[in-house]
Amino acid sequence: xxxxxxxxxxxxxxxxxxxxxxxxxxxxxxxxxxxxxxxxxxxxxxxxxxxxxxxxxxxxxxxxxxxxxxxxxxxxxxxxxxxxxxxxxxxxxxxxxxxxxxxxxxxxxxxxxxxxxxxxxxxxxxxxxxxxxxxxxxxxxxxxx
Numbered sequence: 680x681x682x683x684x685x686x687x688x689x690x691x692x693x694x695x696x697x698x699x700x701x702x703x704x705x706x707x708x709x710x711x712x713x714x715x716x717x718x719x720x721x722x723x724x725x726x727x728x729x730x731x732x733x734x735x736x737x738x739x740x741x742x743x744x745x746x747x748x749x750x751x752x753x754x755x756x757x758x759x760x761x762x763x764x765x766x767x768x769x770x771x772x773x774x775x776x777x778x779x780x781x782x783x784x785x786x787x788x789x790x791x792x793x794x795x796x797x798x799x800x801x802x803x804x805x806x807x808x809x810x811x812x813x814x815x816x817x818x819x820x821x822x823x824x
Contacts, residue, residue, distance in 0.1 A: 680710055680722060687756065688729035690746065691804050694719075697730050700803055704769050726758045749805020756808050763796045763812040770800055778807065783814060791816045 691697045694717035701707040701721050707728075712719035716734035720727060733746060760766060767781055778799035785792040794814040801807055 681725075683725075683727045686720070686727045686729055688731060689802075689804070689806055690733050690742075690750065691730050691802075692733060692746070693803065694730070694732040696803050697732075700775075701728075701730070704773050704775060705766060705808075706769070723758055724760055728756070749801060749807075751804075751806040754807070755799075756806065758808060758810050760810045760812050763798055763810055766810045767798050770798075775800065785817075787819060788816075790819055792819055 698709070698712075698719065702709055705723065707721040707723045710720040710722050710727075716737070717732040718729065720729050722728075763781060767777075770777060778801050779797075781796060781798045783794055783796050785794045793816050795811045796814050797809055797811045799807060799809050
């Protein structure tokens with residue numbers, strides 16, 4: 680496993696529920712896990728994320744505020760994927776609610792539009808995950824300028 684330079688660590692309330700969601704529904708690989716407190720490093724197609732169950736004895740230097748659902752307010756995690764439909768089908772197959780169904784988004788970069796196909800879902804603790812697949816580029820339509 681090639682380690683990324685940035686690995687977000689998310690505090691969670693129910694380790695087994697989060698492992699089920701991340702591993703069994705979304706397809707993350709459990710790279711390693713430990714107990715006391717429950718912790719895992721997860722990977723998905725080159726992305727890494729760490730999860731740790733909230734421990735009341737945790738070093739308070741790592742706790743930035745109260746834990747209230749939804750966790751992670753003001754942040755979303757974009758996770759690149761090569762198969763957005765598989766993620767979507769797995770979530771729907773488990774009747775897991777989507778924050779937003781599959782949608783194509785285009786962003787102007789210089790003289791072209793870069794596209795991505797995305798689906799948004801909140802994990803069991805409310806963290807917003809945006810799975811994104813590159814769909815290429817196309818010229819900017821300048822006929823309306």
